[in-house]
Amino acid sequence: MNNRILQQLANTVRGLSIDAIQKANSGHPGLPMGMADVASVLFNKHLKFNPKNPDWFDRDRFVLSGGHGSMLLYSLLHIYGYNLTMDDLKKFRQLHSKTPGHLEVQETEGVETTTGPLGQGIANAVGMALAETMLAARFNQEIELINHFTFSMLGDGDLQEGISHEVCAFAGHNKLGKLIAFYDSNKITIDGDTSLSFTDDTRKRFEAYHWQVLEVDGHNYDEIDQAIKQAKVETEKPSLIICKTIIGYGSPNKQGTHHVHGAPLGDDEVALTKKNLGISEENFYIPKEVYEFAADIAAKGAEVEKNWNNLLLDLQKSNSELYRQFKTIVNNEIGDVNFPYFKEGKIATRKASGEVLSVITSQIPIMVGGSADLTPSNNTRAKGQTSYSPGNRQGNYIHYGIREFGMGAIMNGIALHGGILPYGGTFFVFSDYMRPAVRLSAMMGLRVVYVFTHDSIGLGEDGPTHQPVEHLTSLRAMPNLLVLRPMDANETSVAWQVALKNTNRPSA
C-alpha cells in the first residue's frame, strides 16, 4: 500500500462529501474533510469488514460518533461496494433516502448505530467493545470465534459532553483493550474556536481513565498507520489516538474555521477546493483506480469472513453444543421460557422483579444485567449472576457505576453488537438522567430493558428529588418505547414476558 493511493482515496471522499453537501444545500463538510485521511488508513489497512455481508458477526465495528459527518462514511461505504449507490449519495439529506443527514442504523447497511446527539456514539462503541469481551470469553474455547476491534471517531463535542466521562472511565476501568478511538482534534466548534469554552488536557484526562493515549498528525498516513498498530497491540487499555487535524482540510479559504463545520462550501469554494486538492472538477467523481483498489480490499475482507465461516463449520463438528449455543446468541434468541407465577402477590414489585430475574436469567443465557450502583435497591441482580470485571469476562452482571446515562447508551451498544440482551436498573426518577439514551433505544428499535424502581409515594421521606411525578407521562409520550407499570408480582412476571417478546423495541 502506498500513500499515493491513500491520498487519492481521501481526496475522493472529500470531493464526494462537498458535492453531496452542495447538492443538498445543507450539511457538515468540516468533519469528512478533516478526518478523510484517518478514515482512509483505517479502511484500507486495518478495518475487518466484508461489504457484501455487513452483518457478519465477527466484523470490526466502526462508530462515527459525530453523526453529522455522515458523508465521510457514506462515501466510503459506496466506494467499498456496500449496498449504497451513487444515486443514494446524490440523495443526501432527502426524505426516505439511504443517506440521511445524521447516521441512522436502520437506513443504511454498514452503519452500526444512530448518531447525532453528541457523546452517545462513543458510548455505544464502549458497549460494543464490552459485548465483544463477554462473548469472546464464553465462546473462544477451542476456536477463536470472536475477535474483533471496535473503532470510533469522536470530536470536541463528544469530549465535552458528560457522557464521554462516564463511558470512557468505564472503558478504562474494565480494560477494554480492543476499543480504539480517534479524536478529531481540530480546535473548532459551532461557536468558534474551542478556546472559547474547552481547554481540557485530553491526554491527561484519558490517562486518568487508564487509557493509552497516542498523538498523530491526522493528515500523515504513516503516523496514523503506526498509531493504529500500536493501539491494536495494547490489549489491557483502550486507546485514544489524538489526531491533530484541520477542519475542512482542503478548502483554501474556509479550512480551519467554524464556517466549514455545518454549511456547504458554496460553488466557488468547491471548485477552488478541488483545484487545491488536485482532483477532477467533475461532480461526484470517483477515479476508476479508487474503485478497483477498494474492490481488492473488499475481496480480501470477504476472504477473511470465508475463513471464519470455515472455523464455524469446524466447531459444528468438534463441539456441536457450543455451536448450537453460538447460533442462538447470533440470532438473539431467547427460546421457550418458563416465567414464574406468584401465589402470594403481596410483595413489592421490585422484589418480584428480582425473583422473576432469578428464574429467567438461568434459562436465557443472553441476558446480562446491571445497575447504576443501586443493585440492592433495584433487585436487578439475579441468583447465580457473577460480576463482570476484567478478571471475569464471563461475568453476566455489570456494575455500571453511578452513571445512568452511560448505562443506557452502553446497553444500546451491547444490543447493537448482538448476542446479548441487556437490562439495567435505576430509580424511576433518575430515568431523566438517561432519557436521551432511552430515546435512541426507541428510535433504533433495540431490545433493551430498563428497570425503573421506586415509583411510589412510599418514597416520601427521601423527598421530592427522589419522587417521580411526571416521569410516567413523559416516558409514555416517547414513540416506540414500551412502558409497562406492573401493579403486583404476577403483573411483574408478565411485564418481563412482554418486554422480552418485543424484539424490536425497548421496554421500561
Next chain:
Amino acid sequence: MNNRILQQLANTVRGLSIDAIQKANSGHPGLPMGMADVASVLFNKHLKFNPKNPDWFDRDRFVLSGGHGSMLLYSLLHIYGYNLTMDDLKKFRQLHSKTPGHLEVQETEGVETTTGPLGQGIANAVGMALAETMLAARFNQEIELINHFTFSMLGDGDLQEGISHEVCAFAGHNKLGKLIAFYDSNKITIDGDTSLSFTDDTRKRFEAYHWQVLEVDGHNYDEIDQAIKQAKVETEKPSLIICKTIIGYGSPNKQGTHHVHGAPLGDDEVALTKKNLGISEENFYIPKEVYEFAADIAAKGAEVEKNWNNLLLDLQKSNSELYRQFKTIVNNEIGDVNFPYFKEGKIATRKASGEVLSVITSQIPIMVGGSADLTPSNNTRAKGQTSYSPGNRQGNYIHYGIREFGMGAIMNGIALHGGILPYGGTFFVFSDYMRPAVRLSAMMGLRVVYVFTHDSIGLGEDGPTHQPVEHLTSLRAMPNLLVLRPMDANETSVAWQVALKNTNRPSA
C-alpha cells in the same frame, strides 16, 4: 483554636447524625460521620457566615453536593444558631419538617441548594462561583463589595456522573479560583467498594481540567486547615481537596463498609459508636462547650457582616448610582421594560427571540445569556453582549460549551447565588440532555429561562435524532415549569415578558 474543640464539634455532629437517623429509622450516616472533621475545620476556621442572616449577600456559599448527607449540615446549622431547633433535628425525614431526607433549599435556612440527584450540587456551586466573579468585576470599583468563596463537598457518586465532567472542565477553563471542593474519598458506594466500577485517577483528571489538586487525611485537622489555606491563596485555579476518609468514621463494626452508607446503625452500634468516640450516651446530646464556642464563631460572623454593611453605607455616600445598581441586583429586580412589538410577524421565532433579547438585555443589566455551543442557531446572543472569559469577567454572554446538562445546572447555581438572571439556549430536542437540571429549576422555583429552538418539521433533513416529538408533552408534564411556545414574533416578545415576570419559576 485547638484541635480538641474541633474534635468535640465533629463528634457532636456524628452523635446528632446517628441519633436522628436512628430515630427516623432511615437515612445516610456514612457521609456525616466521614466528613464531620472536614466540616468542623471549615465552619470553625474558614467559612464566612452569619447564622442570624443566612441571606447575607456576600456570605461564603457552602454546597453539600451529596444531599443524602443532610444530617451533617443540619447538625452544624443547629449548633451555630441558625433557625433550626433541636425539635427540628428530631423530626428528621418527617413530612413538613425543616429537615427533609435530602437537602431542600426552600425548607431550611442556611441550605444553599436542593441536592440529591448526584452531580448537580457541584454544578450549582460552579454557577455560584461564576456569578461571584461576574458581580465582583462589576461592583468592586471603589469598595470590595463582593468577595466570597464557594465551598462544595462531593463524593464518588458526584465524580462518576457525567455532569461533574462538564462543569469541572468549565470551572477550570474559566479559572474560578474561589471555588474550593472537598472530595470525600471513602472508596465505598452502594454496590460495595468503588473498585467495582470506579478507578479513575481523580488527581490527574482534575489537573487535566486545570484545577489545583491537594490531598489530605480527612480526619487530620491540621492537614485540612492547611489545605484550605492553600486553596484560598490560589486565585487562578479552582481547588480540589481530596480528603481520604473512612465512611461512617467512629462506628467500630460498620465504618469503612457500604453498610453504613444508607441505613441506620442500629441501637447497639449507636451505643458502641458513642463509646468509641468518647461522647455521651445521651441522645441528641450537645455539650455546652460546643454551643458556646459556636456562638463565638457566629458572633464573629455577625461582626464581619456588620463591617460589610458599613462599606455599603460608604458606597451609598460616595457613589449613589453604583449603590442603586447594587441594590437592584441584590433584589433581582428587572424594573420597567419596554418589550418590542413587531409590525412584520413573519420571521422565525428564534430570530424574533434574538431581536427581543437585543432590546431587553440592554434594559435589564441582570440578564446574562449563553448557549451550549449553538449561539448562531439559538440566537441567544444579544447585540452589545460580550463573551465572558477569565480575561473579561464583566462579559455577559457565557459560552457553556457542548454541555447542555452542565449549562442547566450552572444556571441554577447562578440564580441561587442571586444578582443575575440567567438564560441559555439549545435545540429543543436536547432539552432531554438537561432535563434533570430543568426539574430542579422547577422544584426550587428559580427564575431561569431555557430557550429551546428548532421545534419544527422544517428540521426534517437533520433527521429524527434532531426532531423533537414528545418533548413538548414531557416538559408540560413537569410541575412548576412554565412552558411557552410562541407561534410568531409578537408571541415571542410576550413569552419573554411572561417568563421574566414569573420570578418564582423557570420558563422554557
